[in-house]
Amino acid sequence: MILRTFGWSFAVTVVGLLIALLYDGPTGLALVAVLAVLEISLSFDNAVVNAKVLDRMSPFWQKIFLTVGIAIAVFGMRLVFPLLIVGITAQLNPVEAFDLAINDSDRYHHLMTDAYPMIAAFGGMFLMMLFLDFVFEERADKWLPWLEKPLARIGKLDQLSVVVAGGSLAFVAGLYAEKPGDVMIAGVLGMVTYILVNGLGELFSEAGVDDDEAEDGADGAGDEAGDGASAKGAAGAPARSGPSSLALATGKAGFFLFLYLEVLDASFSFDGVIGAFAISTDPIIIALGLGIGAMYIRSLTVFLVRKGTLHEYVYLEHGAHWAIGALAVCMLVSIGHHVPEWITGGLGAGLIIAAFASSVVRNRGGGERPPAARPGEDKQLHSSKL
Numbered sequence: 001m002i003l004r005t006f007g008w009s010f011a012v013t014v015v016g017l018l019i020a021l022l023y024d025g026p027t028g029l030a031l032v033a034v035l036a037v038l039e040i041s042l043s044f045d046n047a048v049v050n051a052k053v054l055d056r057m058s059p060f061w062q063k064i065f066l067t068v069g070i071a072i073a074v075f076g077m078r079l080v081f082p083l084l085i086v087g088i089t090a091q092l093n094p095v096e097a098f099d100l101a102i103n104d105s106d107r108y109h110h111l112m113t114d115a116y117p118m119i120a121a122f123g124g125m126f127l128m129m130l131f132l133d134f135v136f137e138e139r140a141d142k143w144l145p146w147l148e149k150p151l152a153r154i155g156k157l158d159q160l161s162v163v164v165a166g167g168s169l170a171f172v173a174g175l176y177a178e179k180p181g182d183v184m185i186a187g188v189l190g191m192v193t194y195i196l197v198n199g200l201g202e203l204f205s206e207a208g209v210d211d212d213e214a215e216d217g218a219d220g221a222g223d224e225a226g227d228g229a230s231a232k233g234a235a236g237a238p239a240r241s242g243p244s245s246l247a248l249a250t251g252k253a254g255f256f257l258f259l260y261l262e263v264l265d266a267s268f269s270f271d272g273v274i275g276a277f278a279i280s281t282d283p284i285i286i287a288l289g290l291g292i293g294a295m296y297i298r299s300l301t302v303f304l305v306r307k308g309t310l311h312e313y314v315y316l317e318h319g320a321h322w323a324i325g326a327l328a329v330c331m332l333v334s335i336g337h338h339v340p341e342w343i344t345g346g347l348g349a350g351l352i353i354a355a356f357a358s359s360v361v362r363n364r365g366g367g368e369r370p371p372a373a374r375p376g377e378d379k380q381l382h383s384s385k386l
Helices: 002-054 059-090 094-103 105-135 145-154 160-175 180-224 227-236 245-276 283-306 316-333 341-364
Strands: none
Touching (some): 002 245, 002 283, 002 316, 002 341, 059 105, 059 245, 094 105, 094 283, 105 145, 105 160, 105 180, 105 316, 160 180, 160 316, 180 245, 245 283, 316 341
């Protein structure tokens, strides 16, 4: 189980560390190892949320996330994205930006730092919306009832997430930002991206459910019509070719869930990419270290889904979302003041560990143990090879 799930991560680790050793000797190897640990610690809550979303996706889109998604996460967000940011900021093409990163790492770091307030505003708002939508929703299981119950009650106010997130953005931009207009635009774009991608995913998910119910109703009516109608359908009606409307809706929903996961991963990676410059300014070393870490986050996501961990330890999802809220606040604060990586990573890890411990106590102490899977739902990941 461990080898099957983490095998590719182990292989990438060996290859990445070997490349680092050949590229920059023992120093490069040590830096890559430290960066990989940094990425894992900062993005552990990302794996928990990814697993929750991945569990809703069809086997096809699960495979897309674990193949194409890995390429986007490792090469796109950890190598190409920083070059694009520097290129846009300094008005350079990608080749010139890469040349700058290799030959003038200090200026490259300076340009990335200058762009960080906009990056933090976009990612912070995306994560803030995700966190607020979670805590403002009524749930049967409550990890922190003294806090989650009143939040769920006030969450009945329509669009409260947008109000709180928008107010936080305006407060931070006015108080901290050197360029409030740029920060406001980036933050609003982060909110719009979340609302659009999340809304489209839910829209097509609901369309799939409606089509499924309609097909079930049609099948029931056909059964009541008797064997004669069935025979007529079998003999006189041509068989439907191509995917059904349910399959099409599921495909669209899967696509937007995939986009949602990629934007979510990008929001988490912003903090890691910027924080990596405190350890090394070499883009190759940063890409290797963060890429290795990203592979382990993907493998951990698969492990959580295959083991049904989120169904068994019900408070893990709560802890992950509170960790996301803490990260969003840290990103917004970092627009004006540097927040050490050990604080963001420590907060996230601490909240998830606390949620896991609470789940263990709940399962052992008289609380109902949650089912391994939702009623009537096949565990898609168990039945398909990833």
